[in-house]
Amino acid sequence: ILNVEQSPQSLHVQEGDSTNFTCSFPSSNFYALHWYRWETAKSPEALFVMTLNGDEKKKGRISATLNTKEGYSYLYIKGSQPEDSATYLCAFIRNTGNQFYFGTGTSLTVIP
Amino acid sequence: ETGVTQSPTHLIKTRGQQVTLRCSSQSGHNTVSWYQQALGQGPQFIFQYYREEENGRGNFPPRFSGLQFPNYSSELNVNALELDDSALYLCASSFRPSASPLHFGNGTRLTVT
Numbered sequence A: 001i002l003n004v005e006q007s008p009q010s011l012h013v014q015e016g017d018s019t020n021f022t023c024s025f026p027s028s029n030f031y032a033l034h035w036y037r038w039e040t041a042k043s044p045e046a047l048f049v050m051t052l053n054g055d056e057k058k059k060g061r062i063s064a065t066l067n068t069k070e071g072y073s074y075l076y077i078k079g080s081q082p083e084d085s086a087t088y089l090c091a092f093i094r095n096t097g098n099q100f101y102f103g104t105g106t107s108l109t110v111i112p
Numbered sequence B: 001e002t003g004v005t006q007s008p009t010h011l012i013k014t015r016g017q018q019v020t021l022r023c024s025s026q027s028g029h030n031t032v033s034w035y036q037q038a039l040g041q042g043p044q045f046i047f048q049y050y051r052e053e054e055n056g057r058g059n060f061p062p063r064f065s066g067l068q069f070p071n072y073s074s075e076l077n078v079n080a081l082e083l084d085d086s087a088l089y090l091c092a093s094s095f096r097p098s099a100s101p102l103h104f105g106n107g108t109r110l111t112v113t
Helices: none
Strands: A005-007 A010-014 A019-024 A030-038 A045-050 A056-059 A062-067 A072-077 A086-094 A100-102 A106-111 B005-007 B010-013 B019-024 B031-037 B044-050 B053-057 B064-068 B074-078 B087-094 B108-112
Touching (some): A019 A106, A030 A072, A045 A056, A045 A062, A072 A086, B010 B019
Antiparallel strands (some): A086 A106, B031 B044, B064 B074
């Protein structure tokens, strides 16, 4: 069984706060790590596709880093806004197949 | 571009019945994956189709089967439904099997009673 773990499970922050959460995955057979944002009543939307150790990606106020040697990725949100409220999922892909292994997600609520 | 659409949005079936869920992939995408999301869990990979061939399968029994059509739309069939099959079923399309981001539909909520 391959475990992808995300922490924390849920998070409540005030508008304007910066926050971050973690995705942990196996450090062997790495191919790619994806981040998705899933807003209520919508479908999951891709944020980042990360493939290289040390990768840093940025999209507006959201950024992500990747450490494949130790098996973790961080997602950062700077100056959280209510529209950032969503569940953030990471997915690990091995270099031995096409299966995406998703974590259980971090549910973020930004309080106005 | 047309996004991923799934039908139906909700479905109620009884134990032992069979169900077919449908997915139209985003235009230009040749890969479709299906996921099951049970309450409190992340999406679990069921299988993937690439150019009409099964291209990977997760830890699901053979009563979960699928098809991909020449237009790259797809079906998920589940036979002999069990109560534990109650879940949200997500379809996702992509341009390539594992290197491209997934584009998800809104899902089908299946309830088995």
